[in-house]
Amino acid sequence: MNASGKPSTIAGTRADCGSDAALAARLAARDPAALREAITLYAASLQRIAFRMTGDAHEAEDLVQEAMLRLWDQAPKIAARHPVESQAAAALRLGGWLNRVVTNLAIDRLRRGRRMSAGEVPDREDEAPLADALIEAGERDHSARALIAALPERQRAAIVLTYYEDMSNAAAAEALEMNIKAFESLLLRARTTLRRAYADFGEGGAQ
Amino acid sequence: MSTNDIIAGSPLARRLDDYPVPDLSAGFADRVLAAAAARAAPLPDLRRPGGGEGRGWRLGRRLAIATFGFSAIASAAAATGMLDRIDIAVPSAERVWTSITGKQPVAAAPVLAAAQSADAAPKAPVVFDGQIDTPEELNEAFRRIEDVRQGRIKARRERQDERIEQAIERRRAAGLPVPSAEELARQRQRIDEVQAIRQQRADERIKARRDELERKVESGEVLTREDIVRPLRDDQRAMDRRERMVRLRQMTPQQRREALRNLPPQQRRALIEEYRNLGNAPDTDGAVAIPDNATPETAPVEESPPPQP
Incomplete structure (x- = not known):
């Protein structure tokens, strides 16, 4: 802000x-x-x-x-x-x-x-996922959410603003309070990271 | 579109597009309105917005405070000698003024600072704050000593006249005979003669001492304050005799004779001899003949010691 x-x-x-x-x-x-x-x-x-x-x-x-x-x-x-x-x-x-x-x-x-870490909270409830949750999480890991979550915060914002919100680079750069060159560099890194993550999930042929 | 763009319809794009967003929950707007209504008013800005007319004033005030603070600290450091201890030369005011005006200051005596002029208090000391290693410095030292000495002589003469007048007034008030004008003139003449002799001897001593010091300076020896002052002040026996003379003069003739008889013969002879040298004649039995109407101040033995360089 x-x-x-x-x-x-x-x-x-x-x-x-x-x-x-x-x-x-x-x-x-x-x-x-x-x-x-x-x-x-x-x-x-x-x-x-x-x-x-x-x-x-x-x-x-x-x-x-x-x-x-x-x-x-x-x-x-x-x-x-x-x-x-x-x-x-x-x-x-x-x-x-x-x-x-x-x-x-x-x-x-x-x-x-x-x-933040919850390690200091005593008597914490065991939040280990159950088997069905693990299966569901595994499926979700291959979803778009997992791909976006694999990006660092600012790269994630660059993808969200330009791809999902269809903003121009200039508008997205202003939303992130960056100059246009820096934003373009950030966007390039974000797309590269996204393709690598997509490849790591086994789908291959990132485009 | 660059080659790095995510192409629509590609597997990656299809995967990304499969990311539906849930709608806002029902009543979201109402909750926001309720939160806005309960929200406290925002605090005012801690700083006034920059760029206004007040900014220059604030900046100027800060600069003035910083300048004043730095000057105060620097002045305190210079005054306490802290800068000298860390080898930072602090120019004197005279040097700064000379650099501004281009005029050389009047050469001051490098080693001596006379504490008074001839008209000032006669007992003000001559302060030495350095060493004497040139004839000019030595001349200046003796010139200042002579100034002090003449001031003392003048003050002493005034005090003698004043006390003689007071003594005459006391005798007149007590109904005692007072000296006539002729007698008074003779007494004053005698005092002047004694003082002239005493000053002549002092001049001779000073000249001898000065010649000795000049020879030392010409031979390259460096003189200190102690070299000039100590030889006279160390003559403790002369000072003792002088004090004893003062006490004798305050006694009656009978007490004086008795006191002289009680002295060891050698000291008695030295005392009488000194008194003779000062222009007084002893009694035939060894006592000192002092006029009864003579005030202690009129006798040379009561004068302060010769000015000590």
């Missing part, structure tokens, strides 16, 4: 020019209907990004909720910087801003989960 709360100017897929500024103004005025409208507009795409990043539906929903609440919090600043019927208002894209927020939240969540 942009630390300054400055919204992205990347092109949104659903909002018309200037309508995002009006929506931000209504959010700044603390209009619950405006928040509901923003959820209707953007929550689905945010849910897709979050779910494909984390692979967990509940966690993805939490991330989307947190992103929408941050929009609620930052709305006064956004509206102040993009007054309605100004040139800045035309450049406002709340969808791009929310994409960046939810992507960064997902990356943070993945990194935090990787660092």
Whole structure:
């Protein structure tokens, strides 16, 4: 997320020019209907990004909720910087801003989960999977989820944004707060890793 | 599309496309609205947004504080001599001023600092803060010594006149006869003569000492403060005799005769001889003849010792 709360100017897929500024103004005025409208507009795409990043539906929903609440919090600043019927208002894209927020939240969540350890919790329930769960997990390992989960966080985000969300490289780079060259390099590595993982799963002939 | 792209319809693309996303749970929007309603207002920014007009002022204030702090620390380090201990030369104010104005400062005496002028307190010491190794430095040292000496002589003369006047006033107030103008003139003349003799002897001693020191300097010897001061101050026996003379003068003639008789013969003769040299004549029985109306200050033996270089 942009630390300054400055919204992205990347092109949104659903909002018309200037309508995002009006929506931000209504959010700044603390209009619950405006928040509901923003959820209707953007929550689905945010849910897709979050779910494909984390692979967990509940966690993805939490991330989307947190992103929408941050929009609620930052709305006064956004509206102040993009007054309605100004040139800045035309450049406002709340969808791009929310994409960046939810992507960064997902990356943070993945990194935090990787660092956390349950070894210090006493008397922990035995979570060893049962036989049927193992079979199901084995099948799932060959699925797209396993392929995406095999990628590092930022490479995973690059694939999710460009392949699944069909963003341009520039828009995806802005969502990840990278310059375009660095993002293209990241995307190249991500695709290479993805093909290697696909080959490792025995399907071969990655394309 | 680059060769690295994932081609649609390829096995990898088909595998990736098989990744359905579940819908958001029912009532998601309501939960978000409820959470937004219960959410506390965000805290204000800890820092004011940059780039405003206040930024320059804040930056300038920080620079001023940093400059002042550095100056204070540097001044304290220079004042305490810390910089000298780590071999960082600190230029004196005179040197800095000379570098700015281009004018050479008046050459000061390199080794001596006279603590007073001739009109100042007569007992102020001459302070030595270095070594004397050139004739010019030695001349300057003796010039300052002479300044102090003349100041002492002048102050002593003023004090003598003042005390003579006070003594006359006391005698007049007590109904005692006071010296006439002629007698007073004779007494003053006698004091002047004694002082002239004493100063002449002091001049001779100083000149002899100066010649000796000049020879040492010309031979390349380095003089210290002790080389000049110690020979006179170490004459402890002369000082003892001088103190004893002062005590004798404060006695009555009978007490004085008795005190002289009690001295060892050798010391008694030395004391009488010294008193003769100062212009007084002893009594026939060994005592010192001192005019009764003479104040102690009028006699040369009570004067402070000759100025010691």
